[in-house]
Structures are given as structure tokens and as C-alpha cells.
Amino acid sequence: MDNDDLASRAKTEISGMAKDGMRHPSTKPVLIGGGIGAVAAALLPHISIPVGLIAGAGFALWQRIKR
Numbered sequence: 001m002d003n004d005d006l007a008s009r010a011k012t013e014i015s016g017m018a019k020d021g022m023r024h025p026s027t028k029p030v031l032i033g034g035g036i037g038a039v040a041a042a043l044l045p046h047i048s049i050p051v052g053l054i055a056g057a058g059f060a061l062w063q064r065i066k067r
Helices: 003-023 025-043 049-065
Strands: none
Touching: 003 025, 003 049, 025 049
16 A cells, blocks of 8 residues: 555545535544544553544544545
8 A cells, every 4th residue: 555645535534524524434433533542541651641532533534544
């Protein structure tokens, strides 16, 4: 997988989510991933909630663009 291609797909996906809001097909899965990450971080002793939120959202976005 080409890194430039991955970066361009991520940029396209993020700008599409920002432009279309909740109508974009990736917005809900990424928000759910962020929520799951935040809850997991709240349960883990050394991870802050913002870090968990970003990690969960990032993982969900990765799952959307890796194909």
C-alpha cells in the first residue's frame, strides 16, 4: 500500500466528513470508534480519555480507508 495514496484517502475522507457532517457514511463509525476509545481509556489506569478518544477515532478511520 502506497503511503501517499493512504494519506490522500485519509484527507479526502476527513474533508468529506467535515463537509457533509452526519450525512457522510464514515462520520458515525468514526464517532462511535472515538466513543469506544474514550470509554476504554476511562477504564484503563494510565490512559487519558482524550488519548483514548483520538485512538478510537483514528482506528475507526483507518478501518474505513485501508481498503
